[in-house]
Every structure is written in C-alpha cells, then in structure tokens.
Amino acid sequence: NAGVTQTPKFRILKIGQSMTLQCTQDMNHNYMYWYRQDPGMGLKLIYYSVGAGITDKGEVPNGYNVSRSTTEDFPLRLELAAPSQTSVYFCASSYSWNREETQYFGPGTRLLVL
Amino acid sequence: DQQVKQNSPSLSVQEGRISILNCDYTNSMFDYFLWYKKYPAEGPTFLISISSIKDKNEDGRFTVFLNKSAKHLSLHIVPSQPGDSAVYFCAASEDSGDDKIIFGKGTRLHILP
Known part of the structure; x- marks a missing residue:
C-alpha cells in the first residue's frame, strides 16, 4: 500500500494563477480531508469529504474548491492564488468518522505564492 | 482564539531521560484527545489518544495523562530516544458530529545525545 500520496511536492505560483493539488489514497477510506499548516501554526481543516460525491467546508475554506468523484481521489483547487495561501497542504484519510479511527496523512505539498 | 494550546515551541531532552510535552485546551466540550508526531518533509502520524472517560493511556514508551479539571494533558516519553526528535501536535475533538x-x-522535541 502506498497510503496517501500527494502531488506535487513543491510549487511556486504567481498571484492570480490557479492550480490543483492532487491527493490519492489506496486504503479504500471513505473520509478524506485537506489541511493547511502555516509556519509555526497547527493544522487547519480546509475541506473534507465523507464519501464520493459528498464534500463539506472545514474551518478555512475560502479561496479553495474540492471535488470527490471517486473514493480514491480528493483534489484541492486554488482558483486565484494569493500570498495568504502560501502554506504546506496535507491531505489525510480515514476509514470512518469514528473518532478512534486514525487519520493517515500524506507527505504534504509546499506551496509558495509570490 | 486558540482552543488547543501548546505553549512550548521547543523542548530539548537528554537521550534516556523522560520527555514531557504539555497541552492545554479551552473548550470544555472536547472529549477526545490525540497526539500526532511529524518528521520534516513528512505528514503527521498518529501516536496515541485518550478519551475523556480515562485519565491515562499507555502504549509502550508513550503515556498520555489527562487532567479534565485543569483542561490539561501531557505526553510522556520514557526513555527518550534519538528517533523521538520530531514535532508533536496535540489535537482535540468534541462529540458534536461536525x-x-x-x-x-x-512542540519541536530535540533528543540530545
């Protein structure tokens, strides 16, 4: 099992550009999440999905969009990149929302918006 | 407003000694707590958790203590090993369905040789 994979590992964007951060999991998990981690800060939830076709906003959804067409993939879309979106983005997945169910994290995508 | 606070950005501990990482929370509705460990250039990995019905949970070298009245939890690592050098995140959730x-x-933990 590869677990949770994310691409790209690192990207530099200009203000106003758009991009999609890819996330794939091969554990047949129903739940998937996107977090961002700003320097010196904890992880904040951007969006999450409880299954294919179902997504919901987290704590900091503004400036992002998501879709979940398959169980495996949960891409995060930035439409108009802003310097405030400079961060490290982590995708995670879990089998269910039993709180004792561990979330498995990908290695992260480091994004720099200039 | 931070609901989960780790007031020590970093901690250095001699190899073989005990590492104690602290965490305070403000939301009295939190009833499930977790610790995650993160190495550079990797995602966080789950370490240990505790439900509010317990005051201690142990897993090998790792023990988490919960003091509900003080809204405080701590992670103890005994004995500390070089591979324990990492960033440790405290996390919490409430049973609200969201x-x-x-x-x-x-908290960045440095284990000194």
Missing part, C-alpha cells in the same frame, strides 16, 4: 479535529501549534 467531524473536526482542532490541532495545537506543535
């Missing part, structure tokens, strides 16, 4: 985990800012 599926969110709130993370602290993390």
